[in-house]
Amino acid sequence: MKKIVSLHPSPFQRFSNFLYSHPRIALLLLLGPPMLWMLGIYISSLLTMLVQSFYRLDDFTGQIVRQFTLSTYAQLLTASNLDIVRRTAFMALAVTGATLLIAFPLAYYMARYANTRVKALLYLAVTLPLWSSYLVKVYAWKLILAKEGILSWTVAQLHLTGLMDWLLGLPGIGGPSLSISPIGIFLVFVYVWLPYMVLPIQAALERVPKSLLEASSDLGAKPPKSFRHVTLPLAFPGIVAGSLFTFSLTLGDFIVPSVMGNSSFFIGQAVLSHQGTSGNIPLAAAMTSVPMVIMAVYLLFARRLGALDAF
Amino acid sequence: MSTENPVAIRFKDVSRHFGDVRAVDRVDLEIADGEFFTMLGPSGSGKTTCLRMVAGFDNPTSGQIFLHGQEVSNLPPYERQVNTVFQDYALFPHMTVLDNVAYGLMVRNVPKTQREKQANDMLDLVRLPGLGKRKPSQLSGGQRQRVALARALILKPRVLLLDEPLGALDLKLRQEMQVELKVLQGQVGITFVYVTHDQEEALTMSDRLAVFNLGKIEQVGSPSEIYESPASEFVAGFVGVSNLIRGQVAKQITGIESTFSIRPEKIHILKENEKAPQGTYTAKGRITDVIYLGMYTRYEVDIESGNTITVAQQNLTTTGGKAVAAKGQIVNLFWEKDHCTQILKKIASE
Numbered sequence: 001m002k003k004i005v006s007l008h009p010s011p012f013q014r015f016s017n018f019l020y021s022h023p024r025i026a027l028l029l030l031l032g033p034p035m036l037w038m039l040g041i042y043i044s045s046l047l048t049m050l051v052q053s054f055y056r057l058d059d060f061t062g063q064i065v066r067q068f069t070l071s072t073y074a075q076l077l078t079a080s081n082l083d084i085v086r087r088t089a090f091m092a093l094a095v096t097g098a099t100l101l102i103a104f105p106l107a108y109y110m111a112r113y114a115n116t117r118v119k120a121l122l123y124l125a126v127t128l129p130l131w132s133s134y135l136v137k138v139y140a141w142k143l144i145l146a147k148e149g150i151l152s153w154t155v156a157q158l159h160l161t162g163l164m165d166w167l168l169g170l171p172g173i174g175g176p177s178l179s180i181s182p183i184g185i186f187l188v189f190v191y192v193w194l195p196y197m198v199l200p201i202q203a204a205l206e207r208v209p210k211s212l213l214e215a216s217s218d219l220g221a222k223p224p225k226s227f228r229h230v231t232l233p234l235a236f237p238g239i240v241a242g243s244l245f246t247f248s249l250t251l252g253d254f255i256v257p258s259v260m261g262n263s264s265f266f267i268g269q270a271v272l273s274h275q276g277t278s279g280n281i282p283l284a285a286a287m288t289s290v291p292m293v294i295m296a297v298y299l300l301f302a303r304r305l306g307a308l309d310a311f
Numbered sequence: 312m313s314t315e316n317p318v319a320i321r322f323k324d325v326s327r328h329f330g331d332v333r334a335v336d337r338v339d340l341e342i343a344d345g346e347f348f349t350m351l352g353p354s355g356s357g358k359t360t361c362l363r364m365v366a367g368f369d370n371p372t373s374g375q376i377f378l379h380g381q382e383v384s385n386l387p388p389y390e391r392q393v394n395t396v397f398q399d400y401a402l403f404p405h406m407t408v409l410d411n412v413a414y415g416l417m418v419r420n421v422p423k424t425q426r427e428k429q430a431n432d433m434l435d436l437v438r439l440p441g442l443g444k445r446k447p448s449q450l451s452g453g454q455r456q457r458v459a460l461a462r463a464l465i466l467k468p469r470v471l472l473l474d475e476p477l478g479a480l481d482l483k484l485r486q487e488m489q490v491e492l493k494v495l496q497g498q499v500g501i502t503f504v505y506v507t508h509d510q511e512e513a514l515t516m517s518d519r520l521a522v523f524n525l526g527k528i529e530q531v532g533s534p535s536e537i538y539e540s541p542a543s544e545f546v547a548g549f550v551g552v553s554n555l556i557r558g559q560v561a562k563q564i565t566g567i568e569s570t571f572s573i574r575p576e577k578i579h580i581l582k583e584n585e586k587a588p589q590g591t592y593t594a595k596g597r598i599t600d601v602i603y604l605g606m607y608t609r610y611e612v613d614i615e616s617g618n619t620i621t622v623a624q625q626n627l628t629t630t631g632g633k634a635v636a637a638k639g640q641i642v643n644l645f646w647e648k649d650h651c652t653q654i655l656k657k658i659a660s661e
Binding site for chain 1 (some may be wrong): 328366367368387389393394395398399402403404405414415417418419443456462463466
């Protein structure tokens with residue numbers, strides 16, 4: 001006969017019985033380590049940084065004056081700093097828009113049409129770039145986009161060099177070659193952040209039952225209407241999640257602009273140089289708060305659109 | 312019927328193959344206008360595929376489908392005047408109940424005030440007044456079912472397709488909804504095509520039904536025709552419980568070597584020494600099992616020639632555990648000749 005209740009429980013059994021009858025302690029054990037990490041390391045360093053942004057650097061002594069002041073934030077409003085913010089935000093917006101345009105059809109195909117094998121292959125294809133180092137990818141692109149690189153060569157073979165020169169001649173986004181221009185930065189950003197847009201959208205579309213589209217069609221909606229009224233609203237949380245990734249990753253990145261860019265800084269580069277070279281920690285901290293504010297506004301906006309309501 | 316063409320739906324030699332699988336295999340069928348028609352069969356028998364081909368979610372591999380005389384075989388769903396109630400209801404989770412019901416009108420650009428008024432009327436019709444502002448997730452299964460009905464009926468289709476709509480509901484609610492659907496069909500006066508695997512549901516609701524098996528229709532008829540005179544062994548076994556008597560056993564009892572079906576409740580039990588009336592079929596056997604089932608008691612009887620026959624006796628006079636006969640007893644069975652149906656068709660399993 002099998003024993004149903006063990007009369008001499010092992011220490012492990014006793015421990016799990018204890019947890020079963022004390023759910024609060026079990027919860028504490030579960031949440032303790034992550035909360036400790038979040039509060040102790042993540043949130044507190046964020047707060048420290050925010051405090052720093054309310055100090056200022058004394059221009060004469062090069063010392064940080066630890067007194068509350070808004071003067072560091074006032075420095076953000078100088079023309080050159082505003083330029084950096086505008087440039088970065090515009091780039092983040094453009095990258096988000098472009099990744100969305102590329103990612104949505106791919107995600108849609110994966111969720112709606114691909115069979116299991118093709119889907120697995122596409123998953124692999126989408127995530128494969130994440131397996132190699134980010135720096136390797138960026139420098140690989142530097143070579144691809146260089147004036148003597150394969151892209152220029154292909155363009156020349158297609159007799160489109162004129163078009164390329166025109167593109168590079170555009171003020172604001174052009175440059176001496178693709179590898180030293182905002183267009184180049186844009187291309188590399190779109191490449192490196194694409195998986196972060198595809199996967200959430202694909203997950204959102206995957207959760208939309210096929211019968212909903214059939215119902216829409218059954219009730220007389222032609223495919224464009226079904227898309228607008230059923231598919232898009234239900235994919236929207238995925239789009240928001242994906243764009244949060246691409247937007248915030250672009251806002252904070254300093255490697256791609258410094259490898260591919262010209263002398264015009266992005267926020268990440270500015271932060272790096274202020275806290276490193278010039279030792280202006282307060283200004284670096286104030287600059288860092290800019291992407292945070294932008295993201296907060298973006299999240300509030302997304303919430304108002306109902307993108308964060310789980311249903 | 313006021314329509315000139317009394318045939319609402321016609322299948323002409325329709326097949327649907329999925330690779331090597333013949334989901335629907337050369338089906339011919341006519342469904343009359345205003346009829347409550349049920350497609351009954353086990354899962355994988357082709358009934359749902361047939362319904363989906365009427366809706367336009369699936370197209371026939373060969374053959375033609377006509378709706379009110381017009382061929383629709385390859386028309387997309389949004390160009391067919393039929394609406395569907397889905398098995399999982401398929402309510403749009405991001406819309407309110409009212410917007411769900413008004414969806415078909417919204418798609419047709421009916422002005423907001425007008426479509427909301429109509430949607431509210433539909434919600435009254437399905438007895439859900441005042442729930443328009445809720446989201447589908449805030450409703451119970453039965454309520455969602457009604458919303459799905461209201462949404463499908465708002466476009467006043469001439470044919471309503473229902474794909475196992477009561478499958479997810481508990482028994483009590485299901486029985487209530489069966490009656491309600493039947494009443495609703497009378498109110499709106501349109502053709503209902505109902506897909507189910509529940510034979511009791513099919514018998515309860517339908518004017519006529521088709522029994523599907525392996526992609527083919529085994530029999531089409533009224534509930535009593537299907538139950539009383541099953542055309543095949545499959546129908547006899549799938550719709551209700553049936554005793555099948557074959558070959559030599561059948562010859563001993565009826566004098567004909569063939570297959571016969573006899574329903575358990577049509578068989579009478581007599582004690583060993585009692586004589587069966589003249590002009591009936593009889594068999595002698597030993598009771599191997601007695602199962603008390605409340606409304607009736609079921610007896611398993613091993614007849615002399617080797618078959619087991621199931622007999623159901625309503626508990627009219629017996630009470631408690633007392634049965635008319637006990638396990639192990641020898642009994643005489645008899646039944647009226649015309650209660651016994653000769654089955655000419657074999658199981659369609661070629």
